[in-house]
Amino acid sequence: MKEYEIRVITEQDLHLQSLIDTGRRFALAVPAGTDALVYASASSLRLLPTSARTLLDPVEAIGFLTWIRFAGRHYGMIICLCPVDMASVVAGLLGRLPGLAHAPTIEPDDLTREAIRLADVLWPLVGTQYTTLEEFRLLITELRQKCPWDRQQTHVSLLDSLLEESYEVALAIQRDSADNLEEELGDLLLQVFIQSEVAREEDGFDICDVVRTADDKLTFRHPHVFGSVSVTSSDQVLENWQKLKILEGRKKHFVDSAKLLSSIENALLSQETARSDGFDFESADQAYGKLLEETGELGEELNAPARDEDALAMELGDVLFSALNVARLSGVNPVKALHHSFDKFRDRYGRVRDYAKQQQVDISTAPPEELERLWQLAKNT
Incomplete structure (x- = not known):
């Protein structure tokens, strides 16, 4: 020492x-x-x-x-x-x-x-x-007080770093690298602590509250461990877990966005690696041309007399990968862009459901024309 x-x-x-x-x-x-x-x-x-x-x-x-x-x-x-x-x-x-x-x-x-x-x-x-952990919290507090960069960070400004560190943890696990995993988990823990310190200064809760909330949640969602519920399989545990989430007022996300965003980050990483070797498009326009080419091939596969599901998946993947190239070379953050589109669709679809309920329309049996009418109504609100 x-x-x-x-x-x-x-x-x-x-x-x-x-x-x-x-x-x-x-x-x-x-x-x-x-x-x-x-x-x-x-x-x-x-x-x-x-x-x-x-x-x-x-x-x-x-x-x-x-x-x-x-x-x-x-x-x-x-x-x-x-x-x-x-x-x-x-x-x-x-x-x-x-x-x-x-x-x-x-x-x-x-x-x-x-x-x-x-x-x-x-x-x-x-x-x-x-x-x-208390010593680490003291370190984060010192950084927030003494370091100009740390002091100016907010929940939003730290978001990209939080996502990046999460993906690097996942990558270390995929590579089965224990040493790398230890380091990356530390980087991710730093993000949790600094977000909690920002919250302590602005929102009134701190890292201890974060831990207590997680403790309460895990206790509530494991009645087969801490209560009288009996289960015999992992499937029963997951089924109960979803029911308890609903009781808490938490619903399943519209899509499993975490896995999707992880794939986006990995694709971007591979594109940046190729760029460092000098293998890249010269402009976003070139990348867009490739996107149009891949979109045409996807259309051909969709309209093929005998559809090949594996080929269709491959062509769709090429379209998504090409779209990421366009975003990267245009200086657009594709994660934020996808979040924007996801939020926009979620809000509009929520209004579609509200209008359908008000007008006593059953979405599951309504004809396409009626669904389009509801969508336009929600879009123009």
């Missing part, structure tokens, strides 16, 4: 001022309400409770110790600026800190000894699975 230095001081002495003057990076822990001018000089800031006794609460204490480990790993120097009674608790908590280059020197008292006993219990947990 990287060594780091911690100093516990009870007033803004010359040591702190010398750090500020030299520009050395340091992390700072201070009680809430401390002079804000001190904050600006710190690379990382942790607000301590105003009461020393509060810091002895196990939840408060392990949060503080997790930040100490995080700040020590990333900044090396940590200053704890606090009143005498708080300094006694901090010194006791940090006395058992592994990797500490310079231990804080505070005359021990009852608060110190109580803190030492608590630290003996908590320090073995810090840096393990019990605090690893």
Whole structure:
């Protein structure tokens, strides 16, 4: 473990001022309400409770110790600026800190000894699975505060990265590459955490709420594990799963868009690979000409006297692949374009169903002319 230095001081002495003057990076822990001018000089800031006794609460204490480990790993120097009674608790908590280059020197008292006993219990947990995710959350929070690029990101601006990382995870699984999968899962986890941090700042929920929601959902959808429902096969599990989704008010997507979008990304990747080798169309117009050619071949296959389903699928795939080439060379994001068309169709079809219900038309038995009338009505609304 990287060594780091911690100093516990009870007033803004010359040591702190010398750090500020030299520009050395340091992390700072201070009680809430401390002079804000001190904050600006710190690379990382942790607000301590105003009461020393509060810091002895196990939840408060392990949060503080997790930040100490995080700040020590990333900044090396940590200053704890606090009143005498708080300094006694901090010194006791940090006395058992592994990797500490310079231990804080505070005359021990009852608060110190109580803190030492608590630290003996908590320090073995810090840096393990019990605090690893919290350290990562602290890292994301720091990036949102300190990095100009991370700070300007929104839910929408991160969408392409989220999709890209998801597809790279899928690709690592397809290639059966454990090392690559570990890295790509980390990249995907980063997207989940930064989206959650944006939400904490804007929408009022955080990564803990995300985890709790998933926990509640999985518990509800597994009554055969956590309830009294009996199942004997995976098919029964899936059947119950869909029923429970409906009870939650969640309906199956109109199409399995995730698999479709994964295929789009893989096709685009292959096209970009060919482009890097110099094998590509010179313009979108050329790609469009190829699309028209493939569309004609698809029409021929559709109108063939004896239809060959495999050949038809191949020609349809060629049309889709050619359309992606047109999008790529035109600078159009095909995923966003498809989302737009999907949303447009979904909304219009929803209005078709509403009009059919209002006019007592049975869509399943209505003639094509009636369906076209409803479609035009929905389209022109």
